Amino acid sequence: MNSERKNILLVVPSMLVARGLEAILDSASEFRVSAILSGISSESIIRLKNTGADIIIIDPIIFDYSSRANARSAISQYSDAAIVGLRTVNMDDESWKQYDETINIYDSPPAIVKKLRSALAIHQEAPRSDGDELSAREKEILVCVAKGMLNKEIADQLNLSIYTVITHRKNITRKTGIKTVAGLTVYALLNNLIDYSSVE
């Protein structure tokens, strides 16, 4: 049904690529391209905030070389949408991993649709910053932090991406106001999330 179509915002400087994606997505009944931006200016950031997109497909080439690696977090400041990277440039794997999914310009239309579905699914599991109390997942991560585990170790143990772990940690600090690992350990202990023997 039309009303259930997911809105997609394209941030792509090439009209050729933008129109091509639009055509492919229009033929899939579940997606609709709601807007196309050719870059990120202060004006388009307002649109980014208000467009209500479910997915943003972004070509990292719009960021200059030095800020490209952090492009995803730059966009996340303005939108809660799932972010999909378009592989038009060469970047190291870590930089691509920050995206919920990546599309290659040589992907077939069914492959693109499949990837967008998976991006939405991954994104729905990703941390939300709703509410002021710690969520069950945040508590789980807090316990790992209190035990002295590194982000990478936490990501491996809980089967999450490092990016997700970092977002959880930011939310924990925002909610509790506690910034240091030592402080979080005290918090975990006072709230009976760990016992003293596990941190001694």
Added chain:
Amino acid sequence: MKLADLISLNYKLLEVLSRLDIGLGFGEGSIADACASHGIDIDSFLLICNEYTFDGYVASSDQLANGSPSDIMKYLHNSHVCYMSKEMTKLETLLQTLLEPTGETQKKMLYKFFHDYKTEVKKHFEYEEDTVFPYIRSLLRGERPDGYSMEKFEENHTNIDEKLGDLKNIVMKYLPECCDPIMRNDALYHIFRLEEDLYRHTLIEDHVLVPMVTILESHE
């Protein structure tokens, strides 16, 4: 301006006076009188008071050029002594009383946290006392020591406010209910005041001492 009027304007400057060894009972004496009789350069005194009082205060380059780095260092040194002896000890006593009714492990954990914080602050101050201040003193003697500059200080100037902020949140939000609410307030008042004081202290280092010494360095 009368010294008494200055204190009425911002009573928190009482702390500044005592760190510069200016006692109370100054009667109707002016700021200039007090500075003269205590051998403190008036430009430096005003720089400290302004930075301590007004948010976003920016000192003019004339003020910075006229001020005395020695007097600023004297103030900073006395502040360090005051933090480590008076303020920390008071905070420790407050915490001990406050945590009296809590469980053994909770006490142990919080004391350890406080102790780590204290060590961190001590190290931070020691770096300034043992590395930065001697460097500035030799610059003032007209020497140009190798291998150090104010730029390095700025790089190494660490944050010491995070753990205190954490302690504030823990005392305010997460201590068990058995802790006495009045003592809890006492501890919180002290932490809030210490937090602001340390914040102003850092501003005086970054916005007064650093540019002053950078001027000295450029004259070499």
